[in-house]
Amino acid sequence: MAVITETPDVEVNGLSFGYGRNGHRITDVSLSVRATEVCCLLGPNGAGKTTLLRCLLGLLKPESGTVRIAGRDLGTLTPRELARSVAYVPQSTSSPFPFTALDIAVMGRTPHLGLLEAPGAADRRSALAQLDRLGIARLADRSFAALSGGERQLVLLARALVQQAAILILDEPTAALDYGNEVRTLHVVAELAREGHAIIMTTHQPSHALTYSNRAVLMRGGVVIADGHPDDVVTGESLSDLYGVPVHVTGVTLPPGYDRREMRTCVPIPTPWSDPQLEPRTRNSDH
Amino acid sequence: MTRPAVPTGTDPVTETEQNGVGEVADQSVGQGVGPSVTEGGDPAVQDRRPGGRAAASARIRATLGDHLRVVLLAVGLLVLIVVSFGLGRYTLGPVSVVRVLAHELFGLGGDVPGQNRAVVMDIRMPRILAALLVGAALASSGAAYQTMFRNPLVSPEILGVAAGAGFGASASILIGLDTTLLQIISFGCGLLAAVLSLTISRVVGKGSLIILVLGGIIIGAMFNALISSVQYFANPETTLPEITFWLFGSLARASMHGLIVPAIIVAVCLVVLYAVRWQLTVLATGDDEARSLGVNRTRIWALTIGASTLMTATAVSVAGIIGWVGLVVPHLGRFAVGPSFSRLMPVTALIGAGYLLAVDDVARTASSLDLPLGILTALIGAPFFVALLAKAGRQWL
Numbered sequence: 206m207a208v209i210t211e212t213p214d215v216e217v218n219g220l221s222f223g224y225g226r227n228g229h230r231i232t233d234v235s236l237s238v239r240a241t242e243v244c245c246l247l248g249p250n251g252a253g254k255t256t257l258l259r260c261l262l263g264l265l266k267p268e269s270g271t272v273r274i275a276g277r278d279l280g281t282l283t284p285r286e287l288a289r290s291v292a293y294v295p296q297s298t299s300s301p302f303p304f305t306a307l308d309i310a311v312m313g314r315t316p317h318l319g320l321l322e323a324p325g326a327a328d329r330r331s332a333l334a335q336l337d338r339l340g341i342a343r344l345a346d347r348s349f350a351a352l353s354g355g356e357r358q359l360v361l362l363a364r365a366l367v368q369q370a371a372i373l374i375l376d377e378p379t380a381a382l383d384y385g386n387e388v389r390t391l392h393v394v395a396e397l398a399r400e401g402h403a404i405i406m407t408t409h410q411p412s413h414a415l416t417y418s419n420r421a422v423l424m425r426g427g428v429v430i431a432d433g434h435p436d437d438v439v440t441g442e443s444l445s446d447l448y449g450v451p452v453h454v455t456g457v458t459l460p461p462g463y464d465r466r467e468m469r470t471c472v473p474i475p476t477p478w479s480d481p482q483l484e485p486r487t488r489n490s491d492h
Numbered sequence: 493m494t495r496p497a498v499p500t501g502t503d504p505v506t507e508t509e510q511n512g513v514g515e516v517a518d519q520s521v522g523q524g525v526g527p528s529v530t531e532g533g534d535p536a537v538q539d540r541r542p543g544g545r546a547a548a549s550a551r552i553r554a555t556l557g558d559h560l561r562v563v564l565l566a567v568g569l570l571v572l573i574v575v576s577f578g579l580g581r582y583t584l585g586p587v588s589v590v591r592v593l594a595h596e597l598f599g600l601g602g603d604v605p606g607q608n609r610a611v612v613m614d615i616r617m618p619r620i621l622a623a624l625l626v627g628a629a630l631a632s633s634g635a636a637y638q639t640m641f642r643n644p645l646v647s648p649e650i651l652g653v654a655a656g657a658g659f660g661a662s663a664s665i666l667i668g669l670d671t672t673l674l675q676i677i678s679f680g681c682g683l684l685a686a687v688l689s690l691t692i693s694r695v696v697g698k699g700s701l702i703i704l705v706l707g708g709i710i711i712g713a714m715f716n717a718l719i720s721s722v723q724y725f726a727n728p729e730t731t732l733p734e735i736t737f738w739l740f741g742s743l744a745r746a747s748m749h750g751l752i753v754p755a756i757i758v759a760v761c762l763v764v765l766y767a768v769r770w771q772l773t774v775l776a777t778g779d780d781e782a783r784s785l786g787v788n789r790t791r792i793w794a795l796t797i798g799a800s801t802l803m804t805a806t807a808v809s810v811a812g813i814i815g816w817v818g819l820v821v822p823h824l825g826r827f828a829v830g831p832s833f834s835r836l837m838p839v840t841a842l843i844g845a846g847y848l849l850a851v852d853d854v855a856r857t858a859s860s861l862d863l864p865l866g867i868l869t870a871l872i873g874a875p876f877f878v879a880l881l882a883k884a885g886r887q888w889l
Contacts, residue, residue, distance in 0.1 A: 288786030302831030316786035323834035
C-alpha cells in the first residue's frame with residue numbers, strides 16, 4: 206500500500222539555527238521524511254525539536270543548510286505555496302473571540318483562496334466534510350473555546366486536513382489530552398500517514414514512537430543523535446542515555462483478535478531500588 | 493488509498509462536492525486502525541449522528557441568514573435616516589422628507605416647498621452624512637484594531653491617533669485657523685501620532701504588538717498633555733470654550749464641501765479593510781498559525797493599521813473626539829454575526845453609522861443646546877459596556 210515517491214516530501218540538509226548567543230540552537234540537522242511515514246521527534250526539553258519544526262514551517266530562517274519541500278527549496282516558496290504543502294497542528298490555539306469549530310476548520314482553506322477572497326459555501330462544506338470525517342461534525346456550531354482539549358485537537362487536525370497539505374507537522378499534539386483522547390488522536394494521525402501524508406510530530410512519550418510511528422529521530426542539544434525505525438533506535442539504552450533516567454523497553458504480547466500480536470513499549474525503571482514504597486510490591490510479584 | 497492533493501493540482505473543493513458530505517462520512521477514520529477503535533465505542537471519533545450533521549449543514553446555509561441580517565440592518569438604517577431628516581426644530585413627516593430627497597437626488601416627483609428643501613438638503617444633509625461617515629469609520633476601524641490586536645477591549649484611540657488629531661485641532665483653534673485648515677492639521681497630527689507609536693514598536697520592540705500598544709499609550713499621553721497645555725494658554729473667553737466643545741465631539745461644523753475628501757478617504761479605507769477581511773480573520777487566531785496558513789502577516793498588519801488609522805484621523809478631524817463608538821459597536825456586530833471579520837466588518841459599519849446618527853439626533857433635538865456627542869456616546873456606552881462585561885466578560889479574563 207505504501208507509495209514511495211522518488212523525492213522525499215521533506216528533506217533537511219545541514220540545517221543550523223540559533224536564538225541569539227545563549228538561546229537554544231540546532232546544529233547541522235539532516236533529515237528526510239517521505240509519504241506514509243510518521244516521524245517522531247524525541248528528545249529532552251531544549252533539544253531543539255520545536256526549533257526544527259519552526260524552521261520547517263518557514264517561521265524561522267535557517268542560518269545555514271537547506272530545507273526542501275517536495276523537492277523545492279523552502280526559501281523559494283511563498284507563504285501560500287508553503288501552506289498548500291505543509292500544514293501545522295499546534296498544541297492548542299486560543300483567540301479572545303468566539304469562533305466556532307467550523308470557523309476554525311474553514312481557515313484551512315485560506316492558502317487555496319484568492320488573496321482578496323473570503324471562504325464561501327463550498328469552502329464551508331469542505332471544512333464540514335473534514336469535521337465529519339473526524340467524527341466531530343456535531344461540534345461545528347459550538348464555540349471552539351468551549352470545547353474540551355481533545356475536541357479542540359481534532360478540530361485543529363480537521364483544519365490541517367482542509368488545508369489539503371501532503372505534509373503535516375504536529376507539535377506535541379497530545380500534550381494537553383487525557384489518555385483516551387491521546388490514543389484517539391494518535392490513531393487518526395497513524396491513519397492519515399497510511400493514506401499518504403508525511404507526518405512529523407514531536408512528543409515527550411517514547412511509547413508514541415514505538416506504537417504509532419515508523420520513524421524515530423532522537424535529538425539532544427540541537428543535534429540528531431539517532432534516526433531510523435523505532436525498533437532500531439528507540440531502545441532501553443538510547444532512551445536512558447537521551448533522557449538521563451533509566452528506561453526499559455520491553456515487548457508486550459496482545460491477546461488474539463488484533464492485527465498486531467507483538468508490541469513494544471517502554472517503562473521507566475524506578476530508582477532508587479531501596480525506595481520502600483516501591484520495593485515490596487515489585488519483589489512480591491517476582492516470586 | 494490516494495495521496496492527498498498535490499500542492500498546486502486539483503481543487504479539493506470540487507472533489508468534496510462530488511463526494512458529498514454523506515459519502516465522506518463513510519470513510520471512517522477508525523477503519524483499519526485496529527479493533528480497539530471500533531470496539532472501544534469512543535464518542536469523539538465515532539459519533540456521527542445524522543442530527544449533528546444536519547444541524548451543521550444548516551450553518552453552511554446560514555450565510556443566507558447573515559446576508560438577510562445585513563439587508564435588514566441596511567433597511568433599518570434607511571428608515572432611521574429618513575426619520576432623522578424629519579427631526580429638529582422644523583419637524584417634517586417621512587413623506588415630505590422622501591419627496592424632497594426623491595426630487596433633489598433623483599429628479600422624481602413634483603416640486604417641493606422651498607423651505608422643506610432648504611431644511612433637508614442644506615441644514616440636515618451635511619450633518620446626517622457626517623454622522624453616517626464618522627460612525628461607520630470609527631466602528632469599522634475599532635473592529636479592525638480589535639481583530640488585529642486579538643483584544644476585544646481595544647478602541648480606535650489605541651495608537652494615540654485621537655489624541656494627536658485632538659491636539660492638531662486644538663492648536664489650530666488657538667491660532668485661529670479656519671475649518672479646512674483645522675481638519676488638515678488635525679488629520680496630519682493624528683497620523684503623526686500613529687507613526688510615532690509604530691516607530692517606538694519597531695525600534696524598541698522589533699514590531700511586537702504589546703510594545704505597539706504601550707507606544708500608543710505613551711504617545712497618547714504625550715499628546716493629551718499637549719492638548720492640556722493648549723487649553724492652559726487659550727483665552728478663557730473665546731478660544732477655550734471652542735476648544736473644549738470641539739474636544740467633546742460635535743457634528744455642528746459639518747459642511748458638504750468639507751465632507752468630500754473625508755468621504756473619499758473613508759471609502760478607500762473601507763475597501764482596503766474589506767479586501768483583507770479574511771486574512772485578518774485568520775490572523776486573529778495567532779501569528780504562527782496564520783503564517784502556516786499562508787497569511788502574509790506584515791502586509792495584513794500594514795494595510796489594517798494604515799486603513800484604520802486614516803479612518804480614525806479622518807473621523808476626529810471632522811467631528812472631534814467621539815469615544816466609545818469604536819469600542820462598543822464592534823461588540824454589537826459580533827453578537828449579530830460572530831467574530832469573523834468578513835461578516836463583522838459590513839455589519840459593524842452599518843451599526844456604527846446608525847448608532848452615531850441616532851446619538852446625534854438626540855444631541856441636536858434633546859435640548860435647545862447642541863449637546864456634545866462624546867458625552868452622549870460615553871453616557872450610553874458605559875452602562876452598555878458594564879452589561880457586556882457581565883455577559884461575556886468571563887471569556888476575556
